[in-house]
Amino acid sequence: MKVVILAGGFGTRLAEYTDVIPKPMVEVGGRPILWHIMNIYASHGYNEFIVALGYKGEVIKEYFLNYYSVNSDFTVDLKNGGIEHIHKKPVDWKVSLIDTGLSTMTGGRLKRLKEYIGDETFMLTYGDGVADVNIGDVINYHREHGKMATVTAVHPAARFGELVVSDEQDVLSFKEKPQTTQGWINGGFFVLEPEFLDLIDSDSTVLEETPLEKAAAMGEMKCYYHDSFWQCMDTVRDRNLLEDLWEKNKAPWKVW
Template sequence: MKAVILCGGKGTRMGEETQYKPKPLVNIGGRPIIWHIIKMFSHYGIKDFILCLGYKGDMIKQYFNEMHWKNNDYTIHIENGLSNIEYHTKGTEKLNITMVDTGLETLTAGRLKKIKKYLNEDEFLLTYGDGLSDVNIDQLIKYHKMKGKIATLTGVHPTSSFGVIEVENGIAKSFKEKPKQGGFINGGFMVLNKKIYDYIPEEDCMFVQQPLKNIAKDGELAVFEHNGFWTAIDTLKDLLMVNELWNSGKRPWEVWG
Protein backbone atom coordinates (compact mmCIF):
# COMPACT_ATOMS: atom_id res chain seq x y z
CA MET A 1 0.00 0.00 0.00
CA LYS A 2 1.30 3.45 -0.91
CA ALA A 3 1.40 6.42 1.42
CA VAL A 4 0.56 9.84 0.00
CA ILE A 5 2.03 12.78 1.91
CA LEU A 6 0.73 16.30 1.35
CA CYS A 7 3.82 18.53 1.24
CA GLY A 8 2.67 21.56 -0.74
CA GLY A 9 1.54 24.10 1.87
CA LYS A 10 3.40 27.30 2.67
CA GLY A 11 3.41 26.95 6.47
CA THR A 12 2.92 30.69 6.96
CA ARG A 13 2.27 30.35 10.71
CA MET A 14 5.84 29.23 11.35
CA GLY A 15 7.45 32.55 10.47
CA GLU A 16 11.11 32.51 9.49
CA GLU A 17 11.34 28.70 9.65
CA THR A 18 9.33 28.39 6.44
CA GLN A 19 10.43 31.61 4.77
CA TYR A 20 13.35 29.86 3.11
CA LYS A 21 12.27 26.20 3.21
CA PRO A 22 9.04 24.15 2.97
CA LYS A 23 7.54 23.01 6.25
CA PRO A 24 8.32 19.28 5.70
CA LEU A 25 12.03 20.21 5.72
CA VAL A 26 11.92 22.00 9.09
CA ASN A 27 14.20 20.09 11.44
CA ILE A 28 13.37 18.03 14.51
CA GLY A 29 16.49 16.72 16.20
CA GLY A 30 18.57 17.54 13.14
CA ARG A 31 16.32 15.68 10.69
CA PRO A 32 13.40 17.14 8.68
CA ILE A 33 9.79 16.42 9.61
CA ILE A 34 9.31 14.42 6.39
CA TRP A 35 12.15 12.08 7.45
CA HIS A 36 10.36 11.34 10.74
CA ILE A 37 7.06 10.66 8.96
CA ILE A 38 8.62 8.31 6.42
CA LYS A 39 10.54 6.49 9.17
CA MET A 40 7.27 5.90 11.03
CA PHE A 41 5.49 4.48 7.97
CA SER A 42 8.53 2.41 7.02
CA HIS A 43 8.48 0.79 10.46
CA TYR A 44 5.12 -0.71 9.48
CA GLY A 45 6.36 -1.98 6.13
CA ILE A 46 5.18 0.94 4.00
CA LYS A 47 7.95 1.47 1.45
CA ASP A 48 6.18 3.29 -1.40
CA PHE A 49 5.49 7.01 -1.07
CA ILE A 50 4.01 9.76 -3.19
CA LEU A 51 4.88 13.31 -2.16
CA CYS A 52 2.49 16.05 -3.31
CA LEU A 53 4.86 18.98 -3.77
CA GLY A 54 4.09 22.68 -4.04
CA TYR A 55 5.80 25.50 -2.14
CA LYS A 56 9.58 25.15 -2.60
CA GLY A 57 9.10 21.58 -3.78
CA ASP A 58 12.47 21.66 -5.52
CA MET A 59 14.11 21.76 -2.09
CA ILE A 60 12.32 18.54 -1.08
CA LYS A 61 13.53 16.89 -4.30
CA GLN A 62 17.04 18.09 -3.55
CA TYR A 63 16.90 16.72 0.01
CA PHE A 64 16.06 13.21 -1.15
CA ASN A 65 18.60 13.36 -3.97
CA GLU A 66 21.31 14.22 -1.44
CA MET A 67 19.95 12.30 1.55
CA HIS A 68 22.40 9.40 1.31
CA TRP A 69 25.58 11.42 1.68
CA LYS A 70 24.00 13.84 4.17
CA ASN A 71 23.00 11.05 6.55
CA ASN A 72 26.09 8.86 6.30
CA ASP A 73 29.82 8.98 7.04
CA TYR A 74 31.98 8.71 3.94
CA THR A 75 35.48 9.20 2.58
CA ILE A 76 36.25 10.89 -0.73
CA HIS A 77 39.16 9.29 -2.57
CA ILE A 78 40.74 11.70 -5.07
CA GLU A 79 43.21 10.45 -7.64
CA ASN A 80 44.29 12.04 -10.93
CA GLY A 81 41.55 14.62 -10.61
CA LEU A 82 38.81 12.01 -10.24
CA SER A 83 36.87 11.39 -7.03
CA ASN A 84 35.27 8.26 -5.64
CA ILE A 85 33.04 8.15 -2.55
CA GLU A 86 33.33 5.31 -0.04
CA TYR A 87 30.38 5.17 2.39
CA HIS A 88 31.14 3.83 5.87
CA THR A 89 27.52 3.39 6.98
CA LYS A 90 25.14 1.68 4.60
CA GLY A 91 21.39 2.02 5.01
CA THR A 92 19.23 -1.09 4.93
CA GLU A 93 15.97 0.60 3.97
CA LYS A 94 14.60 0.31 0.45
CA LEU A 95 12.19 3.11 -0.34
CA ASN A 96 10.37 4.20 -3.48
CA ILE A 97 9.52 7.90 -3.37
CA THR A 98 7.55 9.49 -6.21
CA MET A 99 7.70 13.29 -6.13
CA VAL A 100 4.94 15.10 -7.99
CA ASP A 101 4.70 18.84 -8.56
CA THR A 102 1.03 19.46 -7.75
CA GLY A 103 1.11 23.25 -7.99
CA LEU A 104 1.91 26.21 -5.78
CA GLU A 105 -1.64 27.28 -4.92
CA THR A 106 -3.47 23.97 -5.41
CA LEU A 107 -5.74 22.88 -2.55
CA THR A 108 -5.56 19.38 -1.08
CA ALA A 109 -8.35 17.84 -3.18
CA GLY A 110 -6.66 19.15 -6.33
CA ARG A 111 -3.34 17.70 -5.22
CA LEU A 112 -4.97 14.29 -4.81
CA LYS A 113 -6.39 14.51 -8.34
CA LYS A 114 -2.93 15.17 -9.75
CA ILE A 115 -1.40 12.03 -8.22
CA LYS A 116 -4.26 9.64 -9.08
CA LYS A 117 -2.35 8.17 -12.05
CA TYR A 118 0.42 7.01 -9.69
CA LEU A 119 -1.97 4.95 -7.54
CA ASN A 120 -1.95 1.35 -8.77
CA GLU A 121 -3.95 -0.14 -5.89
CA ASP A 122 -7.54 0.42 -4.81
CA GLU A 123 -6.52 1.71 -1.38
CA PHE A 124 -3.84 4.06 -0.16
CA LEU A 125 -2.73 5.95 2.94
CA LEU A 126 -2.88 9.72 3.21
CA THR A 127 -1.30 12.10 5.70
CA TYR A 128 0.08 15.60 6.02
CA GLY A 129 3.73 16.62 5.95
CA ASP A 130 3.54 18.26 9.36
CA GLY A 131 1.97 15.70 11.70
CA LEU A 132 3.64 13.28 14.12
CA SER A 133 2.03 10.40 15.96
CA ASP A 134 2.61 6.95 17.40
CA VAL A 135 -0.57 5.68 15.73
CA ASN A 136 -0.30 2.00 14.85
CA ILE A 137 -0.55 1.93 11.03
CA ASP A 138 -1.08 -1.85 10.95
CA GLN A 139 -4.11 -1.52 13.23
CA LEU A 140 -5.38 1.48 11.26
CA ILE A 141 -5.32 -0.49 7.99
CA LYS A 142 -6.88 -3.53 9.65
CA TYR A 143 -9.68 -1.37 11.09
CA HIS A 144 -10.32 0.21 7.68
CA LYS A 145 -10.68 -3.20 6.04
CA MET A 146 -12.92 -4.45 8.84
CA LYS A 147 -15.29 -1.48 8.51
CA GLY A 148 -15.35 -1.73 4.71
CA LYS A 149 -15.94 1.98 4.17
CA ILE A 150 -14.57 4.31 1.51
CA ALA A 151 -12.50 6.28 3.99
CA THR A 152 -11.09 5.87 7.48
CA LEU A 153 -9.55 8.72 9.43
CA THR A 154 -7.67 8.65 12.71
CA GLY A 155 -9.69 10.41 15.39
CA VAL A 156 -7.68 12.08 18.15
CA HIS A 157 -8.78 14.06 21.18
CA PRO A 158 -7.78 17.73 21.01
CA THR A 159 -5.76 19.14 23.89
CA SER A 160 -6.89 22.32 25.60
CA SER A 161 -4.51 25.27 25.41
CA PHE A 162 -5.31 26.07 29.03
CA GLY A 163 -5.22 24.26 32.33
CA VAL A 164 -8.55 23.19 33.85
CA ILE A 165 -9.36 23.63 37.55
CA GLU A 166 -11.88 21.37 39.24
CA VAL A 167 -13.74 23.44 41.85
CA GLU A 168 -15.96 22.25 44.69
CA ASN A 169 -17.64 24.73 47.08
CA GLY A 170 -15.26 27.44 45.95
CA ILE A 171 -12.15 25.31 46.66
CA ALA A 172 -9.83 23.98 43.96
CA LYS A 173 -9.78 20.16 44.14
CA SER A 174 -7.49 19.46 41.21
CA PHE A 175 -5.65 21.19 38.42
CA LYS A 176 -5.05 19.56 35.04
CA GLU A 177 -2.45 21.15 32.77
CA LYS A 178 -3.69 21.13 29.15
CA PRO A 179 -6.10 18.17 29.48
CA LYS A 180 -7.54 16.25 26.56
CA GLN A 181 -11.03 17.35 25.60
CA GLY A 182 -14.03 15.25 24.63
CA GLY A 183 -14.89 14.47 21.02
CA PHE A 184 -12.57 13.84 18.11
CA ILE A 185 -10.68 15.81 15.52
CA ASN A 186 -9.08 14.50 12.34
CA GLY A 187 -5.55 13.37 13.24
CA GLY A 188 -4.55 13.34 9.58
CA PHE A 189 -3.60 9.67 9.20
CA MET A 190 -6.13 8.21 6.77
CA VAL A 191 -6.78 5.11 4.69
CA LEU A 192 -8.72 5.83 1.51
CA ASN A 193 -10.31 3.82 -1.26
CA LYS A 194 -9.96 5.28 -4.76
CA LYS A 195 -13.74 5.71 -4.71
CA ILE A 196 -13.01 9.01 -2.93
CA TYR A 197 -12.35 10.44 -6.40
CA ASP A 198 -16.08 10.17 -7.09
CA TYR A 199 -16.52 12.82 -4.38
CA ILE A 200 -13.90 15.29 -5.58
CA PRO A 201 -15.57 18.05 -7.68
CA GLU A 202 -14.12 19.75 -10.74
CA GLU A 203 -13.58 22.96 -8.81
CA ASP A 204 -10.59 22.81 -6.49
CA CYS A 205 -11.29 22.57 -2.77
CA MET A 206 -9.92 21.25 0.51
CA PHE A 207 -10.35 17.47 0.70
CA VAL A 208 -11.50 17.59 4.33
CA GLN A 209 -14.28 20.00 3.43
CA GLN A 210 -16.75 19.10 0.67
CA PRO A 211 -15.42 15.62 -0.33
CA LEU A 212 -14.88 14.20 3.15
CA LYS A 213 -18.08 15.76 4.49
CA ASN A 214 -20.09 14.16 1.69
CA ILE A 215 -18.37 10.81 2.28
CA ALA A 216 -19.44 11.06 5.94
CA LYS A 217 -22.95 12.10 4.91
CA ASP A 218 -23.22 8.89 2.88
CA GLY A 219 -22.16 6.82 5.89
CA GLU A 220 -18.84 5.89 4.25
CA LEU A 221 -16.42 7.44 6.77
CA ALA A 222 -15.00 5.29 9.57
CA VAL A 223 -13.10 6.72 12.56
CA PHE A 224 -10.15 4.90 14.10
CA GLU A 225 -9.81 6.08 17.69
CA HIS A 226 -6.25 6.91 18.75
CA ASN A 227 -5.52 7.80 22.37
CA GLY A 228 -1.74 7.93 22.13
CA PHE A 229 0.61 10.69 21.07
CA TRP A 230 -0.36 13.05 18.27
CA THR A 231 0.61 16.58 17.33
CA ALA A 232 0.36 18.86 14.33
CA ILE A 233 3.34 21.16 13.86
CA ASP A 234 1.53 24.34 12.86
CA THR A 235 3.45 27.02 14.75
CA LEU A 236 6.94 27.79 16.00
CA LYS A 237 5.69 26.88 19.49
CA ASP A 238 4.76 23.38 18.25
CA LEU A 239 8.21 23.01 16.67
CA LEU A 240 9.97 24.01 19.90
CA MET A 241 7.82 21.48 21.81
CA VAL A 242 8.70 18.48 19.64
CA ASN A 243 12.38 19.45 19.60
CA GLU A 244 12.36 19.61 23.39
CA LEU A 245 10.83 16.12 23.46
CA TRP A 246 13.46 14.83 21.05
CA ASN A 247 16.36 16.39 22.92
CA SER A 248 15.11 15.06 26.26
CA GLY A 249 14.92 11.51 24.87
CA LYS A 250 11.10 11.44 25.15
CA ARG A 251 10.22 10.69 21.56
CA PRO A 252 6.76 9.06 21.49
CA TRP A 253 6.50 9.12 17.68
CA GLU A 254 9.85 7.30 17.30
CA VAL A 255 8.19 3.88 16.99
CA TRP A 256 11.12 2.67 14.88
CA GLY A 257 13.56 3.22 17.78
Protein backbone atom coordinates in the same frame (compact mmCIF):
# COMPACT_ATOMS: atom_id res chain seq x y z
CA MET B 1 0.04 -0.31 0.29
CA LYS B 2 1.19 3.16 -0.77
CA VAL B 3 1.41 6.12 1.57
CA VAL B 4 0.53 9.58 0.23
CA ILE B 5 1.87 12.57 2.14
CA LEU B 6 0.58 16.09 1.48
CA ALA B 7 3.66 18.32 1.59
CA GLY B 8 2.87 21.29 -0.63
CA GLY B 9 1.37 23.96 1.62
CA PHE B 10 2.86 27.38 2.39
CA GLY B 11 3.12 26.89 6.17
CA THR B 12 2.51 30.58 6.84
CA ARG B 13 2.21 30.15 10.62
CA LEU B 14 5.77 28.82 10.66
CA ALA B 15 7.15 31.72 8.62
CA GLU B 16 10.29 31.85 10.78
CA TYR B 17 11.28 28.62 9.01
CA THR B 18 9.13 28.43 5.90
CA ASP B 19 10.46 31.61 4.33
CA VAL B 20 13.44 29.41 3.44
CA ILE B 21 12.21 25.81 3.46
CA PRO B 22 8.83 24.07 3.11
CA LYS B 23 7.05 23.13 6.30
CA PRO B 24 7.68 19.35 6.04
CA MET B 25 11.42 20.09 6.04
CA VAL B 26 11.36 21.93 9.38
CA GLU B 27 13.57 19.85 11.63
CA VAL B 28 12.88 18.10 14.90
CA GLY B 29 15.92 16.45 16.43
CA GLY B 30 18.01 17.35 13.41
CA ARG B 31 15.70 15.58 10.93
CA PRO B 32 12.78 16.96 8.86
CA ILE B 33 9.32 16.32 10.32
CA LEU B 34 8.64 14.53 7.01
CA TRP B 35 11.35 11.99 7.90
CA HIS B 36 9.66 11.34 11.25
CA ILE B 37 6.29 10.76 9.58
CA MET B 38 7.78 8.35 7.05
CA ASN B 39 9.49 6.41 9.82
CA ILE B 40 6.15 5.95 11.60
CA TYR B 41 4.78 4.21 8.52
CA ALA B 42 7.98 2.31 7.72
CA SER B 43 8.10 0.91 11.26
CA HIS B 44 4.81 -0.83 10.46
CA GLY B 45 6.13 -2.19 7.17
CA TYR B 46 4.80 0.47 4.77
CA ASN B 47 7.69 2.04 2.88
CA GLU B 48 6.34 3.11 -0.52
CA PHE B 49 5.67 6.84 -0.41
CA ILE B 50 4.16 9.38 -2.78
CA VAL B 51 4.91 12.91 -1.66
CA ALA B 52 2.71 15.70 -3.08
CA LEU B 53 4.96 18.72 -3.56
CA GLY B 54 4.13 22.39 -4.01
CA TYR B 55 5.74 25.31 -2.19
CA LYS B 56 9.55 24.99 -2.32
CA GLY B 57 9.19 21.39 -3.45
CA GLU B 58 12.71 21.48 -4.88
CA VAL B 59 14.07 21.50 -1.32
CA ILE B 60 12.38 18.17 -0.61
CA LYS B 61 13.62 16.76 -3.94
CA GLU B 62 17.17 17.79 -3.16
CA TYR B 63 16.96 16.20 0.29
CA PHE B 64 16.06 12.80 -1.11
CA LEU B 65 18.44 13.06 -4.06
CA ASN B 66 21.26 13.61 -1.56
CA TYR B 67 19.78 11.49 1.23
CA TYR B 68 22.86 9.40 1.96
CA SER B 69 25.25 12.33 1.67
CA VAL B 70 23.12 14.38 4.07
CA ASN B 71 22.72 11.56 6.59
CA SER B 72 26.16 9.98 6.61
CA ASP B 73 29.83 10.85 6.37
CA PHE B 74 31.48 10.40 3.00
CA THR B 75 34.74 10.59 1.09
CA VAL B 76 35.02 12.37 -2.24
CA ASP B 77 37.71 11.33 -4.71
CA LEU B 78 38.34 14.63 -6.46
CA LYS B 79 40.37 12.89 -9.15
CA ASN B 80 37.45 10.98 -10.60
CA GLY B 81 34.46 12.44 -8.75
CA GLY B 82 33.68 9.19 -6.94
CA ILE B 83 31.86 9.30 -3.60
CA GLU B 84 32.20 6.67 -0.88
CA HIS B 85 29.69 6.85 1.96
CA ILE B 86 31.09 5.94 5.36
CA HIS B 87 28.96 3.87 7.75
CA LYS B 88 26.06 4.20 5.35
CA LYS B 89 22.75 2.96 6.77
CA PRO B 90 20.57 1.79 3.86
CA VAL B 91 16.90 2.76 4.01
CA ASP B 92 14.43 0.47 2.28
CA TRP B 93 12.08 3.20 1.08
CA LYS B 94 10.71 3.97 -2.37
CA VAL B 95 9.87 7.67 -2.57
CA SER B 96 8.04 9.32 -5.48
CA LEU B 97 8.25 13.11 -5.40
CA ILE B 98 5.48 14.66 -7.50
CA ASP B 99 4.97 18.36 -8.20
CA THR B 100 1.25 19.02 -7.69
CA GLY B 101 1.31 22.77 -8.26
CA LEU B 102 2.13 25.80 -6.19
CA SER B 103 -1.41 26.91 -5.30
CA THR B 104 -3.31 23.63 -5.61
CA MET B 105 -5.58 22.83 -2.66
CA THR B 106 -5.26 19.65 -0.59
CA GLY B 107 -7.95 17.75 -2.49
CA GLY B 108 -6.57 18.86 -5.83
CA ARG B 109 -3.10 17.65 -4.86
CA LEU B 110 -4.48 14.23 -4.07
CA LYS B 111 -6.44 14.10 -7.34
CA ARG B 112 -3.27 14.86 -9.31
CA LEU B 113 -1.70 11.71 -7.87
CA LYS B 114 -4.39 9.38 -9.23
CA GLU B 115 -2.14 7.72 -11.83
CA TYR B 116 0.53 7.05 -9.22
CA ILE B 117 -1.90 5.67 -6.64
CA GLY B 118 -3.51 3.23 -9.03
CA ASP B 119 -6.54 1.08 -8.22
CA GLU B 120 -5.60 -0.07 -4.75
CA THR B 121 -6.41 0.96 -1.20
CA PHE B 122 -3.96 3.64 -0.06
CA MET B 123 -3.04 5.69 2.99
CA LEU B 124 -2.94 9.48 3.26
CA THR B 125 -1.65 11.91 5.84
CA TYR B 126 -0.39 15.46 6.26
CA GLY B 127 3.27 16.47 6.21
CA ASP B 128 3.16 18.12 9.62
CA GLY B 129 1.67 15.71 12.16
CA VAL B 130 3.08 12.85 14.22
CA ALA B 131 1.43 10.27 16.46
CA ASP B 132 2.02 6.93 18.14
CA VAL B 133 -0.89 5.52 16.15
CA ASN B 134 -0.81 1.82 15.29
CA ILE B 135 -0.98 1.90 11.49
CA GLY B 136 -1.74 -1.81 11.27
CA ASP B 137 -4.77 -1.42 13.53
CA VAL B 138 -6.10 1.46 11.42
CA ILE B 139 -5.77 -0.63 8.26
CA ASN B 140 -7.44 -3.65 9.87
CA TYR B 141 -10.31 -1.48 11.06
CA HIS B 142 -10.72 -0.06 7.56
CA ARG B 143 -10.85 -3.51 6.02
CA GLU B 144 -13.35 -4.73 8.61
CA HIS B 145 -15.93 -1.97 8.07
CA GLY B 146 -15.62 -1.98 4.27
CA LYS B 147 -16.36 1.72 3.75
CA MET B 148 -14.64 4.08 1.32
CA ALA B 149 -12.75 6.11 3.91
CA THR B 150 -11.28 5.90 7.40
CA VAL B 151 -10.02 8.97 9.24
CA THR B 152 -8.04 8.80 12.45
CA ALA B 153 -9.81 10.86 15.10
CA VAL B 154 -7.61 12.41 17.78
CA HIS B 155 -7.85 14.66 20.79
CA PRO B 156 -6.09 17.99 20.20
CA ALA B 157 -3.48 19.04 22.71
CA ALA B 158 -4.72 21.71 25.10
CA ARG B 159 -2.98 25.08 24.92
CA PHE B 160 -3.25 25.78 28.63
CA GLY B 161 -3.19 23.88 31.91
CA GLU B 162 -6.44 22.22 32.94
CA LEU B 163 -7.93 22.86 36.38
CA VAL B 164 -10.60 20.74 38.02
CA VAL B 165 -12.30 22.92 40.64
CA SER B 166 -14.90 22.09 43.31
CA ASP B 167 -17.99 24.17 44.09
CA GLU B 168 -16.03 25.64 46.99
CA GLN B 169 -13.31 26.75 44.57
CA ASP B 170 -10.79 24.18 45.77
CA VAL B 171 -8.45 23.04 43.00
CA LEU B 172 -8.96 19.27 42.91
CA SER B 173 -6.40 18.60 40.18
CA PHE B 174 -4.03 20.44 37.89
CA LYS B 175 -2.79 19.05 34.59
CA GLU B 176 -0.18 20.95 32.61
CA LYS B 177 -1.28 21.13 28.98
CA PRO B 178 -3.06 17.76 28.79
CA GLN B 179 -4.75 16.44 25.71
CA THR B 180 -8.36 17.48 25.96
CA THR B 181 -10.92 14.76 26.55
CA GLN B 182 -13.66 16.80 24.90
CA GLY B 183 -14.22 16.44 21.21
CA TRP B 184 -12.39 14.68 18.38
CA ILE B 185 -10.69 16.25 15.38
CA ASN B 186 -9.25 15.07 12.08
CA GLY B 187 -5.76 13.77 12.83
CA GLY B 188 -4.89 12.61 9.33
CA PHE B 189 -3.61 9.04 9.01
CA PHE B 190 -6.39 8.16 6.56
CA VAL B 191 -7.01 4.88 4.78
CA LEU B 192 -8.90 5.40 1.51
CA GLU B 193 -10.27 3.43 -1.40
CA PRO B 194 -9.32 4.65 -4.90
CA GLU B 195 -12.93 5.63 -5.73
CA PHE B 196 -12.62 8.38 -3.12
CA LEU B 197 -10.64 10.31 -5.74
CA ASP B 198 -13.81 10.57 -7.84
CA LEU B 199 -15.27 12.88 -5.16
CA ILE B 200 -12.59 15.48 -5.91
CA ASP B 201 -13.55 17.97 -8.62
CA SER B 202 -10.49 20.09 -9.37
CA ASP B 203 -7.29 21.74 -8.17
CA SER B 204 -9.40 24.17 -6.12
CA THR B 205 -11.05 21.39 -4.10
CA VAL B 206 -10.18 21.36 -0.40
CA LEU B 207 -9.91 17.79 0.88
CA GLU B 208 -11.49 18.64 4.22
CA GLU B 209 -14.56 20.18 2.61
CA THR B 210 -16.41 18.65 -0.34
CA PRO B 211 -14.76 15.19 -0.68
CA LEU B 212 -14.78 14.23 3.00
CA GLU B 213 -18.19 15.83 3.53
CA LYS B 214 -19.58 13.84 0.59
CA ALA B 215 -18.10 10.60 1.88
CA ALA B 216 -19.66 11.22 5.28
CA ALA B 217 -23.05 12.10 3.76
CA MET B 218 -22.94 8.90 1.70
CA GLY B 219 -22.31 6.86 4.84
CA GLU B 220 -18.93 5.88 3.45
CA MET B 221 -16.62 7.21 6.16
CA LYS B 222 -15.74 5.77 9.55
CA CYS B 223 -13.35 7.08 12.19
CA TYR B 224 -10.64 5.20 14.03
CA TYR B 225 -10.32 6.56 17.57
CA HIS B 226 -6.75 7.28 18.64
CA ASP B 227 -6.73 8.54 22.22
CA SER B 228 -2.98 8.47 22.76
CA PHE B 229 -0.32 10.93 21.54
CA TRP B 230 -0.87 13.12 18.48
CA GLN B 231 0.65 16.50 17.70
CA CYS B 232 0.64 18.71 14.62
CA MET B 233 3.34 21.29 13.91
CA ASP B 234 1.44 24.43 13.00
CA THR B 235 3.48 26.98 14.93
CA VAL B 236 6.95 27.56 16.33
CA ARG B 237 5.54 26.65 19.72
CA ASP B 238 4.41 23.28 18.36
CA ARG B 239 7.81 22.69 16.82
CA ASN B 240 9.57 23.54 20.08
CA LEU B 241 7.31 21.15 21.98
CA LEU B 242 8.24 18.30 19.63
CA GLU B 243 11.92 19.23 19.82
CA ASP B 244 11.81 19.19 23.61
CA LEU B 245 10.20 15.75 23.69
CA TRP B 246 12.78 14.42 21.24
CA GLU B 247 15.73 15.86 23.15
CA LYS B 248 14.46 14.32 26.40
CA ASN B 249 14.00 10.91 24.73
CA LYS B 250 10.30 11.18 25.48
CA ALA B 251 8.99 11.31 21.90
CA PRO B 252 5.92 9.01 21.86
CA TRP B 253 5.82 8.93 18.05
CA LYS B 254 9.31 7.35 17.88
CA VAL B 255 8.04 3.82 17.35
CA TRP B 256 11.00 2.71 15.22
